[in-house]
Amino acid sequence: MTQIDKLAWLAIRDRRLLCVRSHGKTLFYIPGGKRDPGESDQAALLREITEELTVRLAPASLRLAGDFEAQADGKQAGVRVRLRCFFGEGEGTPTPAAEIAELAWLTSQDSHRLSPSAALVMAWLRQQDLID
Template structure:
């Protein structure tokens, strides 16, 4: 039986650069987001996770689905997959790393090897759409 880690993620692009986050003691960048809590909607999870990780408030009326992507989970045993439901949204506030996040970075397609497997699929799609430098 395949184990699936179900997550939500925020796709935020400025001038062809994608917002990424790196947790303390890790060398891989991830898309900001995380796991839903029991009974939580995707939108509620996105609002909570982004505020916890990046100190900004997602504007709920701007949330739009981008797509769902699946790949081998980074750092997990073979057969453990991550399924990431991705959303775009605007925010209020100033981006600052918080909680377990040590660094935020503006990533381009040349950073593809520095992100998790599922994020590489997303990088490819954004690049194909001419959204990522």
């Protein structure tokens, strides 16, 4: 089994989760990305969110929400993605940049629009009564 490790930022506003869609993709995912070699979780997440959304996360505000694992979107069966998700405060208005084509503030009613891993996180956030 192959595993892809990613970091993700859980931004919630008005009981909706910020999700993004990359160019050429149909499903939304939670913003974030992969670590560069030798990069810490925190440094990678700060860099990825700045690159993707032009938002600066406050390092001291980051707190681990949990790890979530599911089938990787668009990959062959058995390729899994593990999301290490963090809550944190961002400075600036999220704006699509780099590979991001679109962003949306979604609720659990939108789970059909999400990648398998994002849908799993969305279900957990709903169970925690953080989103609608």
